[in-house]
Amino acid sequence: MKDKIKKKWQHLLFIFTVIGPGLITVNAGNDAGGIATYASVGASYGYQMLWGLVIITISLAVVQEMNARMAVVTGKGLSDLIRENFGVKWTFFAMCVLLVANFGVVLGDFAGIAASMELFGVSRYLSVPIVAVAIWLLVSKGSYKKVEKIFLLFTFAFFGYIISAFLAKPDWGEVGRAVLTPTLKLDTGFLLTFIGMIGTTITPYMQFYLQSSIVDKRLNIKDYKYEKLDVYLGAFWGDAVSFFIIVCTAATLYKAGISISSAQEAAKALEPLAGHYAFILFGAGLFGASVLAASVIPLSTAYAVCEAFGWESGVDYSYQEAPAFFTIYTSLLAVSGLLILLPGISLMKIILVTQQLAGILSPVILIFMIILINKKDILGKYTNGKVQNVISIFTVGFIVALSVIMFLSQLI
């Protein structure tokens, strides 16, 4: 009897260890870019894009499930699979896309670090270099895992948006209607914001990061059902927070006619909850999320690129042993940090534009994934089903179509 109870506990404990990568990935996805984008979606267009968020949440869940399945079945990372099945040239192309997209996201996160610290009156010329060096030291000296939880804790500040959304007393009927009635405007601003929302939700780096972290867990196909639960839960939970950020900013900023051009304005959406202290809540959350993402993304980029080309990678190595790894990782941090310090840059704009870039690039990685996951010689009987293919291909088509329309609308 006692053994049976012990068994149950062990099993439960096991499920908890499986659940994690999905949740962490999506929560890290709610970084500076995410917060700023969702806030500007709500502030500039009210509830109009909520339907889009619901749809891409489903896409995100499907895409991440594909990552999880590839990880468990093949035991390999996404860039490993791309290299092994597409050869050097395509891999080079995919890695360039990943590098550009990730560089953008890191840049956005440094903008987030600068903006959040400026809320507390700390100059960006002080905060950015200090944080960049601190991240570099923490990660390359291997003590990052110990502090990761602290930054993760910071991001709980964003749950404030959920409370704030309710306190702002939005018209829930209107919210419901917006979710159910797709609206699409053909002006460049609307399309760009929409693409930015997709880009920050289905960011290219997430696919690489998630797949690697599931591979590291070395799960059996038998335990796959728990991992599936994890990624679905992660996608829906992460986007639930995004949903409330949009509702909250729509109910406060959009109503007041404020479109977001600075962090101060973005923080105003939390005033129903925190009043004059809204900026503290917002600043802390933005800082934590930005540092978290700025630590994880350069590292995951360096791993992905080195994996693909067969270069030595890992923080346990020295620079001489793994030069490519440290070069990629260090230069991502250094270049983004320096660019942010260029005088006259609008931090908010940087954050939003980089997410739009990620959005435009995201179909590339998705196409690689869709081809891979339909290959019988890689996945065996675990290739995509019809529904998964329809949703993922629709997602790619939708993003590509939006980007094309956006470019065309600029020409006209």
Add this chain to the structure above:
Amino acid sequence: MFTKSNSFFFSKILYKNIHSVPDSILGKLNDVVLDFSTHKPVIIAIEVKVGSRMVYVSADFLEIYKDEKEHYTVKLNTDNLRMIPMPANGFFLARNFLDKQIVDVDGQKIERVNDVRLGMIRGKCVILAVDIGMRGLLRRMGWEYLAIRCSGLLNKEFRNKLVLWDNVQPLSSGIANLQLSTSMNKLTTLHVADIADIIEDLDKESQIALFHSLGDERAAKVLEEMEEDDQVDLLKTLPDERASDLLEIMPSDEAADILENIEDIRAEKLLEQMEAENSTEIRELMEYEDSTIGSVMTKDFLAFRPEETVGDAILSIRENPPEEEISHYIYLVDEKKHLIGVVSLLDIASSDHEIFLKDLKMKHSYIVKDEERIDKVMELMQKYNLQAMPVTDEKDELVGVTFLSDLIHEYIKLRRVPA
């Protein structure tokens, strides 16, 4: 001017037009099929892409030419060209080997195949070496000569990084049905600790394939050297029968350690498949707390009765040779298994066979209790300069022997902070 080339890179001929006699273009070289049964793998067939169709021809008449600008031409020099059926279970070079991972046995590292160096030996095209370097990558990109010129400007020579085929251990990846037979496995020349390191770094599938290709004795040793988590993962993939066989070969304290880490039901199943003697021993060890000496001692030690002679002892050792990692002492016990003395193996070897063991020179023996803590015992061993110590239980019966090397191993593991 075209000259015949006897050594070239695979990427130079891949997707090139294949010329036949009389000069016409047959199609594109899409891949080649290898025979792995020989010392160096031989190309036996060529996959030709004709339009959108794949056809197969024998590689017997394959000839490669290059001009002074290193442009390559692929030629099938025969006027009697016949199609052959697609080789069953063929191992394709581009599909199954290029871009995949291999083990560089010499450098003891996992590397990715960037390119393959082929050579013509006695009319056959064989794999000479695998390119794992930057230059191979650039060659695949089509930027090799650009890079050479650039490094030339810097007065540096841009070298190829090749691993000779003798040092290449392919890994089974994807559909590659490359059967790794024990005889083909080049890893067997490595130390088990190095094999363990390599296996730990591989993906699940290659891990399993490589591990299965090791013989039982070696596999057990490799398993013993692996990190705890990897041991558990690997054991999950083994069929019950093999798993219990390997655990039986391992020292019982190591086996007990592993079994404690896997699911209880599976552990029980594996124990039931073992010989009773082994499983009881392991079960007893599993009873001990992790931090006690009982959990790391070995039950595999040499014990004799004092009234036996040196000759008896030598005969018994010869018949049942102990594991390598055995103490240099034998232990004398009475009928109640109480330890009464310790004799050095050196003394046994140098004494007359008729002498009774009890008449040999006795070493002073320090004894520890099985419930004693590992760090305490380490201190004792350090203080008295001991390599091994006998372990007794609460009834003072000799139940095992513990070695300093095992303790260090265990101690590091206990102290390791989980990542």
